[in-house]
Amino acid sequence: xxxxxxxxxxxxxxxxxxxxxxxxxxxxxxxxxxxxxxxxxxxxxxxxxxxxxxxxxxxxxxxxxxxxxxxxxxxxxxxxxxxxxxxxxxxxxxxxxxxxxxxxxxxxxxxxxxxxxxxxxxxxxxxxxxxxxxxxxxxxxxxxxxxxxxxxxxxxxxxxxxxxxxxxxxxxxxxxxxxxxxxxxxxxxxxxxxxxxxxxxxxxxxxxxxxxxxxxxxxxxxxxxxxxxxxxxxxxxxxxxxxxxxxxxxxxxxxxxxxxxxxxxxxxxxxxxxxxxxxxxxxxxxxxxxxxxxxxxxxxxxxxxxxxxxxxxxxxxxxxxxxxxxxxxxxxxxx
Amino acid sequence: xxxxxxxxxxxxxxxxxxxxxxxxxxxxxxxxxxxxxxxxxxxxxxxxxxxxxxxxxxxxxxxxxxxxxxxxxxxxxxxxxxxxxxxxxxxxxxxxxxxxxxxxxxxxxxxxxxxxxxxxxxxxxxxxxxxxxxxxxxxxxxxxxxxxxxxxxxxxxxxxxxxxxxxxxxxxxxxxxxxxxxxxxxxxxxxxxxxxxxxxxxxxxxxxxxxxxxxxxxxxxxxxxxxxxxxxxxxxxxxxxxxxxxxxxxxxxxxxxxxxxxxxxxxxxxxxxxxxxxxxxxxxxxxxxxxxxxxxxxxxxxxxxxxxxxxxxxxxxxxxxxxxxxxxxxxxxxxxxxxxxxxxxxxxxxxxxxxxxxxxxxxxxxxxxxxxxxxxxxx
Numbered sequence: 001x002x003x004x005x006x007x008x009x010x011x012x013x014x015x016x017x018x019x020x021x022x023x024x025x026x027x028x029x030x031x032x033x034x035x036x037x038x039x040x041x042x043x044x045x046x047x048x049x050x051x052x053x054x055x056x057x058x059x060x061x062x063x064x065x066x067x068x069x070x071x072x073x074x075x076x077x078x079x080x081x082x083x084x085x086x087x088x089x090x091x092x093x094x095x096x097x098x099x100x101x102x103x104x105x106x107x108x109x110x111x112x113x114x115x116x117x118x119x120x121x122x123x124x125x126x127x128x129x130x131x132x133x134x135x136x137x138x139x140x141x142x143x144x145x146x147x148x149x150x151x152x153x154x155x156x157x158x159x160x161x162x163x164x165x166x167x168x169x170x171x172x173x174x175x176x177x178x179x180x181x182x183x184x185x186x187x188x189x190x191x192x193x194x195x196x197x198x199x200x201x202x203x204x205x206x207x208x209x210x211x212x213x214x215x216x217x218x219x220x221x222x223x224x225x226x227x228x229x230x231x232x233x234x235x236x237x238x239x240x241x242x243x244x245x246x247x248x249x250x251x252x253x254x255x256x257x258x259x260x261x262x263x264x265x266x267x268x269x270x271x272x273x274x275x276x277x278x279x280x281x282x283x284x285x286x287x288x289x290x291x292x293x294x295x296x297x298x299x300x301x302x303x304x305x306x307x308x309x310x311x312x313x314x315x316x317x318x319x320x321x322x323x324x325x326x327x328x329x330x331x332x333x334x335x
Numbered sequence: 336x337x338x339x340x341x342x343x344x345x346x347x348x349x350x351x352x353x354x355x356x357x358x359x360x361x362x363x364x365x366x367x368x369x370x371x372x373x374x375x376x377x378x379x380x381x382x383x384x385x386x387x388x389x390x391x392x393x394x395x396x397x398x399x400x401x402x403x404x405x406x407x408x409x410x411x412x413x414x415x416x417x418x419x420x421x422x423x424x425x426x427x428x429x430x431x432x433x434x435x436x437x438x439x440x441x442x443x444x445x446x447x448x449x450x451x452x453x454x455x456x457x458x459x460x461x462x463x464x465x466x467x468x469x470x471x472x473x474x475x476x477x478x479x480x481x482x483x484x485x486x487x488x489x490x491x492x493x494x495x496x497x498x499x500x501x502x503x504x505x506x507x508x509x510x511x512x513x514x515x516x517x518x519x520x521x522x523x524x525x526x527x528x529x530x531x532x533x534x535x536x537x538x539x540x541x542x543x544x545x546x547x548x549x550x551x552x553x554x555x556x557x558x559x560x561x562x563x564x565x566x567x568x569x570x571x572x573x574x575x576x577x578x579x580x581x582x583x584x585x586x587x588x589x590x591x592x593x594x595x596x597x598x599x600x601x602x603x604x605x606x607x608x609x610x611x612x613x614x615x616x617x618x619x620x621x622x623x624x625x626x627x628x629x630x631x632x633x634x635x636x637x638x639x640x641x642x643x644x645x646x647x648x649x650x651x652x653x654x655x656x657x658x659x660x661x662x663x664x665x666x667x668x669x670x671x672x673x674x675x676x677x678x679x680x681x682x683x684x685x686x687x688x689x690x691x692x693x694x695x696x697x698x699x700x701x702x703x704x705x706x707x708x709x710x711x712x713x714x
Binding site for chain 1 (some may be wrong): 417422424428429431442499516526531540570573574601604607628642662694
């Protein structure tokens with residue numbers, strides 16, 4: 001790295017004269033002198049940037065390439081696909097299961113995330129706030145497989161709660177018991193998986209909303225307080241309206257995370273057919289279907305799993321792009 | 336919503352309105368917990384923690400509202416209830432964290448020992464686990480191979496993704512300005528952070544099996560190697576490195592660059608000698624966070640590197656195991672089914688203990704780096 005590009009100290013005039021760089025000799029342009037080092041370096045950074053574009057394109061391309069077998073099978077003989085009724089009736093329940101579990105996770109996590117973000121930004125003692133924020137970040141640091149292990153260990157404790165739910169709220173289809181009047185006796189149901197998912201997406205929604213809440217114009221907050229608003233009224237009048245779009249995009253990013261989360265669901269859920277009830281075993285998500293079947297898969301089955309992976313990729317891509325578009329449209333200037 | 340300055344019916348004697356004493360919320364909280372416990376004993380026939388917690392929360396809310404509304408007025412009461420709800424949402428969120436850490440330490444910490452750390456699953460038989468559960472032998476097996484796999488795969492992922500990530504960030508900050516390519520890259524990096532980890536794994540697998548198909552169509556399953564897993568992890572790691580590095584580079588004051596240019600230093604040298612050293616602490620801590628992030632990934636590893644039972648030092652051939660896949664495999668496919676599956680579960684928890692410790696240490700390290708290496712003369 002130490003090359004001979006050491007320049008002579010410029011004269012008192014300061015501006016580097018072209019002739020003070022003998023090594024860059026030929027280029028007689030009076031203004032910018034481009035050195036080989038500059039060219040190489042900027043080219044290297046440019047290549048790295050383009051590589052990222054290629055990777056993303058590659059993800060889509062190679063998944064598509066590996067799913068051609070499935071597409072062919074769907075065209076020629078739909079009954080050869082798992083389930084025997086073609087690709088769409090195979091992937092449909094999985095998509096529904098994925099969406100349901102993510103939706104529940106989001107419904108549970110968002111209010112908590114908002115509460116925590118408000119707590120750390122506006123209610124906790126100033127000195128404690130960063131430490132408390134760090135505690136929530138720790139939730140994000142824990143690997144998902146450990147969440148899965150934890151979920152399995154805890155699932156059994158939830159059966160009493162599910163029994164209670166099905167007893168009192170069984171008339172709602174999602175809490176209905178099965179035909180024998182029983183709920184899953186291991187507790188390893190979609191609801192358990194969704195609850196664990198909600199804990200896993202909590203930190204991402206929290207940290208994003210926290211950042212948005214911190215951007216609320218100080219003057220607006222102080223003006224509200226000066227007019228005699230209580231702290232909660234100040235939050236309702238200035239902080240929440242200001243952060244509305246940010247909250248929306250944060251929840252969408254949380255949704256993206258929940259859609260793609262694999263291990264916790266794959267470990268906790270004992271999979272089965274699509275059922276409306278969340279407290280009996282059954283249902284399956286795309287990601288955990290892949291995880292549970294991939295190790296033994298070969299041939300067409302392998303291609304099927306890659307194809308549903310592609311479906312998952314497209315869904316999360318749309319959700320994330322939507323979220324980013326919301327952010328880009330309403331981002332605060334000068335942040 | 337806003338009150339007028341003067342209440343026409345009764346003129347307040349002082350400028351301050353009535354206020355409950357500071358200790359009120361605590362008293363009410365303790366009181367409602369006691370009431371909840373009593374109710375739990377009377378109508379549920381015993382002490383039931385979840386029931387008590389829910390009841391206490393509800394009673395507390397109602398009591399605070401009633402007390403405050405009758406003394407301080409409705410608006411103050413709403414404020415107090417909102418504060419209670421917000422605070423308790425934070426406390427509730429800490430419950431799973433504490434429960435998880437406690438289970439990991441109590442279950443994993445109890446099972447862990449030097450033998451587990453230094454042995455592989457070579458020659459593991461169901462009989463050995465049955466003997467352990469029956470109390471006739473010590474816990475057999477171990478996860479030395481998984482630790483080696485974790486380190487190797489993560490290192491390889493770092494070698495791939497750190498140069499790409501850091502260089503891209505430099506391009507975005509120093510060269511792209513506001514051009515279209517820069518914007519496109521920024522957008523796609525954002526999108527990339529949202530790629531589900533299993534899709535990243537599938538991508539790496541699809542990539543290498545396509546290549547393997549072209550080179551030697553005979554050898555099926557050759558695509559599953561440690562290196563494939565490293566590529567999968569890189570897909571997840573690059574966007575994190577780019578984002579963190581970019582953020583830090585943007586913090587370097589423009590004055591420094593301009594001063595350097597004014598002295599006639601070329602741009603690339605300015606970046607290498609001025610910008611990067613100034614931000615090195617932030618970049619390193621960002622990289623450490625990225626490592627902590629991908630080291631716990633399971634899904635991409637299991638679709639790309641399989642589940643190895645024995646030690647494999649070669650990234651380019653054969654299956655490999657990492658701590659996360661080891662945990663998954665042990666828990667869901669125990670060596671011996673039935674009661675003796677407990678032994679596999681114990682190994683899984685011990686590995687989880689090691690993994691969580693590793694991740695926590697990396698996170699702490701990131702904070703430490705950010706603090707220790709930070710430029711001293713900052714404003």
